[in-house]
Structures are given as structure tokens and as C-alpha cells.
Amino acid sequence: MPEAPLPDAPVLEVAGLAKRFGALVVLDDIDFAMRGDEAIGIVGPNGAGKTTFLSVIVGAHPPSRGTIRFRGADVTRMPAADRCRRGIIRTHQVPRPFSGMTVFENVFTAATSGGGAGRDEAYQRSIESLALCGMMGVANRRADTLGLLDRKRLELARALGTNPVLLLLDEIGGGLTDAEAGALVETIRELRHRGIGIVWIEHIVHVLLQVADRLICMDAGRIIADGRPDDVMADRTVIDAYLGGGAG
Amino acid sequence: MSPLGSMRVQRWTPLSVGSVAVSVAVLVLLAFGPALFSPNVIDKLTTLFIYVLLAITWNALAGYGGLVSIGQQAFFGLGAYAAVRLTHAGMSVYPALILAAILVAAVSVPLSAFMLRLRAGEFAIGMWVVAELLHLLVNLDGLIQGETGTSLIALDAYSAVARRALTYWTALGSMTVLLVLLLVLLRSPTGAAIQAIRDSEEAAASVGVRVLTTKRVIFVVAAFGAALAGALWLSTTITFQPKTYFSVQWTAYMIFMVLVGGLGTFEGPIIGAVIFFLVGTWFGADGVWYLIGLGATALVFALFLPRGLWGWVDTRFGLRLLPVGYRVVAGREPPAVPAIQTPHIRS
Numbered sequence: 090m091p092e093a094p095l096p097d098a099p100v101l102e103v104a105g106l107a108k109r110f111g112a113l114v115v116l117d118d119i120d121f122a123m124r125g126d127e128a129i130g131i132v133g134p135n136g137a138g139k140t141t142f143l144s145v146i147v148g149a150h151p152p153s154r155g156t157i158r159f160r161g162a163d164v165t166r167m168p169a170a171d172r173c174r175r176g177i178i179r180t181h182q183v184p185r186p187f188s189g190m191t192v193f194e195n196v197f198t199a200a201t202s203g204g205g206a207g208r209d210e211a212y213q214r215s216i217e218s219l220a221l222c223g224m225m226g227v228a229n230r231r232a233d234t235l236g237l238l239d240r241k242r243l244e245l246a247r248a249l250g251t252n253p254v255l256l257l258l259d260e261i262g263g264g265l266t267d268a269e270a271g272a273l274v275e276t277i278r279e280l281r282h283r284g285i286g287i288v289w290i291e292h293i294v295h296v297l298l299q300v301a302d303r304l305i306c307m308d309a310g311r312i313i314a315d316g317r318p319d320d321v322m323a324d325r326t327v328i329d330a331y332l333g334g335g336a337g
Numbered sequence: 338m339s340p341l342g343s344m345r346v347q348r349w350t351p352l353s354v355g356s357v358a359v360s361v362a363v364l365v366l367l368a369f370g371p372a373l374f375s376p377n378v379i380d381k382l383t384t385l386f387i388y389v390l391l392a393i394t395w396n397a398l399a400g401y402g403g404l405v406s407i408g409q410q411a412f413f414g415l416g417a418y419a420a421v422r423l424t425h426a427g428m429s430v431y432p433a434l435i436l437a438a439i440l441v442a443a444v445s446v447p448l449s450a451f452m453l454r455l456r457a458g459e460f461a462i463g464m465w466v467v468a469e470l471l472h473l474l475v476n477l478d479g480l481i482q483g484e485t486g487t488s489l490i491a492l493d494a495y496s497a498v499a500r501r502a503l504t505y506w507t508a509l510g511s512m513t514v515l516l517v518l519l520l521v522l523l524r525s526p527t528g529a530a531i532q533a534i535r536d537s538e539e540a541a542a543s544v545g546v547r548v549l550t551t552k553r554v555i556f557v558v559a560a561f562g563a564a565l566a567g568a569l570w571l572s573t574t575i576t577f578q579p580k581t582y583f584s585v586q587w588t589a590y591m592i593f594m595v596l597v598g599g600l601g602t603f604e605g606p607i608i609g610a611v612i613f614f615l616v617g618t619w620f621g622a623d624g625v626w627y628l629i630g631l632g633a634t635a636l637v638f639a640l641f642l643p644r645g646l647w648g649w650v651d652t653r654f655g656l657r658l659l660p661v662g663y664r665v666v667a668g669r670e671p672p673a674v675p676a677i678q679t680p681h682i683r684s
Binding site (some may be wrong): 147160174178181183195198199203207208216228247250 | 343526662
């Protein structure tokens, strides 16, 4: 593991980031920085570029322009697997379990690969991650037998198996009941308490606001507001972006 | 602190310990084969060992790695060809069979740099193209005389009895080595990473699996196994005709054995190889009807037992004879390391 930077140094710095798919501009000149102890919520209308933003940060897509620095090092051209080994991990909006493997084996693979753990440490970390996500009861089930809720939990448990520094969550709260959402909020708070930086895209804003101490609103590939959650939610441009440009 | 401390990961069960013990006993017994069995049985068993070799390595590639290749005859043919070349250069036959397979495995490393960039159907067909190309290249070698082929003349140095026994032992040893190698590989964290890539390449990369490197491991092991099978086949039939060895039928046989036995299970392909061997022994002389029977059997399995015989047993009874997977169980043994209380970064 690289040496931890000073507490005030940004864990993640993004400068002039752009992503185009052909003529379609999905991310347009994004500047962003966060400290490792922050929990940041990202909101924005569909198609704002939120998921693409996460994909570019973790290395699933190369950016068209701009740089990404993680814990002081330039990771812009680094393969996704190596970024994960340095401590960046994301969950997928549409879960992508390793369907032919058991739930435990899913998390174990993450712990030995991205987490770099030896066998015994990986066992322990996998069991702990599964317990934290309430999945011990299904640990030996094949992942392709899980329902949607458990598949989403598995995304989170597998991400935790890598022992992340920065956790990027893509709509893991969608479709949850109030009680389930409450449990999820408790889990994410626990992760913060352990010192993991959080970036969380979520449409269910009241759930997001229980964890986020900073809120970002994206629209048309740009960050249109960034600050304290109350201020961002009251921001005129944010309200316009959600309700359509003509409102008010 | 929590009941977590009582959870542990189980790999060996009484059943798997028993199965491995029985397997070892059977292998030891088989090692005395030439002293126990008739020449006919020895020849038949040698064929069976080669079938097992083909089935387990194709299953490792396709069933565990998700790399469905219909061009493994490339390595099968190349293995035989390399053995011909090595013995022609003066090397003793049996070491040449092994070295041939090692050389082919070495050739598969640079080949993997191109082929593993292809996905799914492209990879499957691409491997077939590679096999055809290698077939044509081998034909250009004057020693082979085009499709006329040549023979492993160096085998004449041995008496018929010695040749039969040596070929049998080499095949048995090769099968055993590959079985152990694959069991160790698939039990290791690399084995888990290989299966993760099969299920979702993007997700595997996102949790830190180095996709290309990991795929390369299984690709090279599968190439080694197919090449070894090809070289051994040469030592049983003596003649080398390129079109026989580079024929897609070899991969068709591998697919048959693995699909019938159970794709992606460790036990299945071994069972599939035994079935294929028995069917071939009983009906192989029936020519076209034999092939029609094989096709019909594969069709019935694809329709009604898509996970093969052992896949069905696994789904139905959860039986695992060989300890490839992981099970979390409640147990009294304390965990090997203390639970992670704090993250590894800053306090």
C-alpha cells in the first residue's frame, strides 16, 4: 500500500475531465476534488453523466480528455484492475455478480484480487463484508439464484472485500423499502466511520442526505452545483435542471 | 466480539477426502497396469487416459475460463508435429513427447497475446482459423511430405511390449499430472479469478482481477494439455497425417465429453471421457451410425441436461467429490487471523 497522504490532501482530484461517445458529449470539462473522509452525494436528472463519471474514475472507460489523480498519483491511463488494487472500487447500477460462483466466492475473489489479501486474511475479510451487508445467510448460494435486493447487497459486499479507500456507489438504494433503506444508511455510515471515502449516486434524495455531507448536482455532463446539501437542494439551477429549464 | 468468529471456511469434507483417497488408490493400481491387464486392455486404457486429458483441459478453458475454443486441434496437431520433429533430430521418443508439449505451450504464449483480445464467438472461430493456418504451415515441412504424412519411426527402437507399457505409463502420468495441476490451479485464488472472468469480464477487472494475465494462464495450460494429448496419440498410432491431427473432430470430441459430463465441474469431464470411451468401444466400428449416435446424444443432453450429468448431480444433491469450491460453515475453530477492526489506512 502506498503511504497515506496528509489528511487535508485530496484523495481524488479530477481536472478538465471530458468523455465523448462519438459526437455525444457525456462528460464536459469536469473539475472535482474530494478528501478521503468525505461522503459525497451525486444527484442529477437521467442522462446527466453520473454513471459515466464513475466509470471513467474507476477506469472502465478511458476519458477523452483530462486527468485523474488518486492519492497524489496520476491514474488517468492506469488499467481498471490496478486502480482497484490501489483502493478505488465502484458498485454497478445493474448488478454484475459472478453468477456461476457462490456469494462467498464472489467476495473472496475481490479480497484476493483487488484487496491483495492472502488466503486467511481474505477469508476473514470476506466473512466480515458479508456480515456487514447482511448476507451470511446466503453465503453458500450460487449468485445466479439471488433476487435483485441480494444482488445489490452483493455488489456492496464484493466492493468491501477489496478493502477500499474510496467507494463509489451507483444507485444501490433503488427499490428498497424504508426499513431496508434505513439498514443501508447504517451500513454506509459504518463504512465512513472506518475511514472509507464515499461517492454515492442516488435518486432517493432523502436517503442520500442521511449520509452525504456534501452534495453535487450534475446536468448535461457538467457539475452545476457543489456544496452543503441544503444549499445545493435550494439552488435555483438545480431546481431548474430537475423540473426543466422553463420552471419558475 | 461477534458470532463471526465462529464462522470458518471449509474446503475439505469427509466425502472429498474419501474421493481423493480412492482416486489416488485407483491411480496407483493403474500404475501396475502392464503387469495386470491384457495388451488389448492396456491399449484401450491408454486411449481413455488421452480422452481424459482432452476433456479436462478443454473444460478448464471453456467451463472454468469461459474461453470456448473450437480450435484446440491446433495444439493437438502441433504437439504431434513437434514430437515428430524432435525425434527426427535424434531425441529419444518418450522425453520428446513431453518436450513437444512444453514447446507448444511456449508457442501458445505469444499466440495468446492476439487470441485473448477476441471475445466469445470471435475467439471460438479465431482459434479454428489458427488451427487451419498451422495445418497448412506444417504441410509445408518437407519432412511431413504434405498430406502424405510420416511415421514416428523412432518407436522401432522399442519392442512391442516395451512400447505398449511405456506409452501407457506416459499417458497415465500425463493425465495424473494434468489432473493435479488443474486441481491445484482451480483451488487457488487464480482459479477463483478465472471463473470471475468467465462470469463477467468487466466486473472481474473492476474488483482488481488482471484479466489478460489470468486468461493467459488457463490458455497456456489448455494448450499444453492438448499438445500432450496429440503427442501421446502419435505414440499410439505411429503415423502422422496433418489432416487427421489438425481435424476439428478432436475439438468436437472434447466438447462432447465435457457437455455430457458437465461443463464447469471438475468431476464431469472425467465421467464424460469414460462415457465417450465406452460408446466408442462398443459402437465405434459402426461408422456413420456411430457419429449420428454421438450427435443425437449431445443433442439430448443439451436439451434435457444442459449442465451435463455431474452438473445435474451438483444441482440436485450438492455433491462435490473434489474440493474445488469454498463453503462457509459454523465451526468451533477460531479464525486464523483477528477480525479486521480498522481499515488499513489512516487512524
